[in-house]
Amino acid sequence: MELIHSGKVRDVYADGDDLILVASDRVSVYDVVLPTPIPDKGKILTRLSLWWFERLADIIPNHVISADDVPDEWRGRAIRCRRLTMLPVEWIARGYLAGLGLKEYEKSGTVSGVALPPGLVEASRLPEPIFTPTTKAAEGHDEFITFDDVVAEIGADTAERLRETTLEVYRRGAELAAERGIVIADTKLEFGRAPDGTLVLADEVLTPDSSRFWPADEWRPGRAQHSLDKQFVRDWSSTLDWDRTPPGPEIPQEVVDATRARYIEVYERLTGERWTG
Ligand code: ATP
Numbered sequence: 001m002e003l004i005h006s007g008k009v010r011d012v013y014a015d016g017d018d019l020i021l022v023a024s025d026r027v028s029v030y031d032v033v034l035p036t037p038i039p040d041k042g043k044i045l046t047r048l049s050l051w052w053f054e055r056l057a058d059i060i061p062n063h064v065i066s067a068d069d070v071p072d073e074w075r076g077r078a079i080r081c082r083r084l085t086m087l088p089v090e091w092i093a094r095g096y097l098a099g100l101g102l103k104e105y106e107k108s109g110t111v112s113g114v115a116l117p118p119g120l121v122e123a124s125r126l127p128e129p130i131f132t133p134t135t136k137a138a139e140g141h142d143e144f145i146t147f148d149d150v151v152a153e154i155g156a157d158t159a160e161r162l163r164e165t166t167l168e169v170y171r172r173g174a175e176l177a178a179e180r181g182i183v184i185a186d187t188k189l190e191f192g193r194a195p196d197g198t199l200v201l202a203d204e205v206l207t208p209d210s211s212r213f214w215p216a217d218e219w220r221p222g223r224a225q226h227s228l229d230k231q232f233v234r235d236w237s238s239t240l241d242w243d244r245t246p247p248g249p250e251i252p253q254e255v256v257d258a259t260r261a262r263y264i265e266v267y268e269r270l271t272g273e274r275w276t277g
């Protein structure tokens, strides 16, 4: 099979008209892949994405063809999927203020051009979920863009439809997670277009790499939250004297273990299934 793309986390192979998306155990912070893998991360992301794709299928079709019909060596962390033309936008929904969204709000009072009320603090719940797209940069960091920028890029019909879909996926995910004691603060989706023009949910969905997960019973606005996601690695990396350019630092064993435990905890709490590897 031909390797057509090696992303920060996934390797993408072409197999005829299909793609095989193979999730590795790599972890990236601030767009730098760290040299230390997190064991089982690729499998957890893959299994959790498959679980969500199924539960979102009435909102939007997804790219999954099969998780079984993949080469043995990758089974468990690979998905055979439809090869799409990806839209050059990261489709982000936020129900709470954190990360770059918080930074942007503190600078301008808006995120992606969406005006927010004054007085919000870190981890504040927003009056309603908002759509805050960014560029999908091939290199370097993604930047906030406005809804009008998205319209200019891909047309009003597609932009409006996928903005609504992004918010609907977020609301469905957040509601389900809330029943299981988890706040989904924000999430990033990716969509592509099939050859017949259909819009399709792609990549990964509502995973701890693409979303912020907080235990609901510990949520307190005004401070950093206990994170069951990649934020834990970012927080550890910011205690170091590292300028966020490659090469990234080796992750110590206890941080590897604690990160893996968080990914497993999120998987188990959301799906209600034990992680058996
Ligand atoms: P980059 O590709 O910029 O390194 P990344 O590190 O997030 O970003 P990965 O998630 O590691 O990338 O790799 C997955 C790649 O495959 C992404 O570029 C994603 O947009 C792309 N992709 C996901 N699903 C599909 C699909 N069904 N068809 C085509 N491309 C897809």
Ligand code: MG
Pocket: 007, 009, 203
């Ligand atoms: Mg990705």
